Amino acid sequence: MRLDFKGKYLGCLIGSALGDAIGELAFRFPDRNRLESAVKQAKILHYTDDTAMALGLAESLAERGLLDQEHLGRIFHRNFFNEPWRGYAAGPPTVFKAVQGTGISFVEAARRLFGGTGSFGNGAAMRVAPLGLFFHDSPNLYEQAAASAAVTHAHPLGRDGAAVQALAVAQALKLDPEKPFPLEDFLKDLLAGARTQEMREKLQILRDLLVSAVPAGEAARTLGRSVAVHESLPFALFAFLSHPRAYPDCLWCAVLNGGDRDTLGAMAGAVSGAYLGLAAIPPEWQEKLENREVIERAALALLKRTAP
Ligand SMILES: [Mg+2]
Numbered sequence: 645m646r647l648d649f650k651g652k653y654l655g656c657l658i659g660s661a662l663g664d665a666i667g668e669l670a671f672r673f674p675d676r677n678r679l680e681s682a683v684k685q686a687k688i689l690h691y692t693d694d695t696a697m698a699l700g701l702a703e704s705l706a707e708r709g710l711l712d713q714e715h716l717g718r719i720f721h722r723n724f725f726n727e728p729w730r731g732y733a734a735g736p737p738t739v740f741k742a743v744q745g746t747g748i749s750f751v752e753a754a755r756r757l758f759g760g761t762g763s764f765g766n767g768a769a770m771r772v773a774p775l776g777l778f779f780h781d782s783p784n785l786y787e788q789a790a791a792s793a794a795v796t797h798a799h800p801l802g803r804d805g806a807a808v809q810a811l812a813v814a815q816a817l818k819l820d821p822e823k824p825f826p827l828e829d830f831l832k833d834l835l836a837g838a839r840t841q842e843m844r845e846k847l848q849i850l851r852d853l854l855v856s857a858v859p860a861g862e863a864a865r866t867l868g869r870s871v872a873v874h875e876s877l878p879f880a881l882f883a884f885l886s887h888p889r890a891y892p893d894c895l896w897c898a899v900l901n902g903g904d905r906d907t908l909g910a911m912a913g914a915v916s917g918a919y920l921g922l923a924a925i926p927p928e929w930q931e932k933l934e935n936r937e938v939i940e941r942a943a944l945a946l947l948k949r950t951a952p
Pocket of ligand 1: 692693694730731906907
């Protein structure tokens, strides 16, 4: 069967943006009933920095036709300048300021963060979905994802997290949602892809938690709830892998168990959307998504550049 790449590209970016927006709401409405009614009552579902940066990455990839770190950095900087209120963490603006003030490259400025270790926050993984789509068939997916991360997240763990999330998106994209979900193979590929000890250990724990069907709250406690990428991405993957067949269930799980809710929603939503496609995302949510047309255009521009 031919996969519906158009539906999957759209599902990935719209799914991620909705995860971001609904996850952000979940900070104020942290239980299922209140969150569902908040989503129902909202006129517009507003996304945050996660989606703003994903759109920047999508734009850069579509425009350049490859990953160009300095071009990407300039687009991130421009988008931050235009909308500084999107909820950015301290890292990216510090990088932008250093580049502007001293003329060093984005990669060098990112390397100087945190006393020279670079960031291992989840900020590179949260935005990497467009790259997972763009390079889904490339043997250099890891390197490309790591290079996109290095524009703001230089630490090996920050780059590894972005690469594992890109791999998850690429794998999900290439799977047929009509067939049973191949959990073991999916996890095996992620484990083979991860290059840091921290991420590999977490993926092993993730596997154990899924096999023993541990409740979501306990999984979140075990995997971590911080903004460090190895303490947030594994739970986003848990949310998807424990609910591969239903986008809404995946999303509720991702954003209703504490931690960095908007980013958990963005990461889980991207993988779920890439697997199930746009049709699996409730239309009444899609209609309310802020700048939905912009996000759709970004997905279609990537599709034009890359799909078979
Ligand atoms: Mg955010």
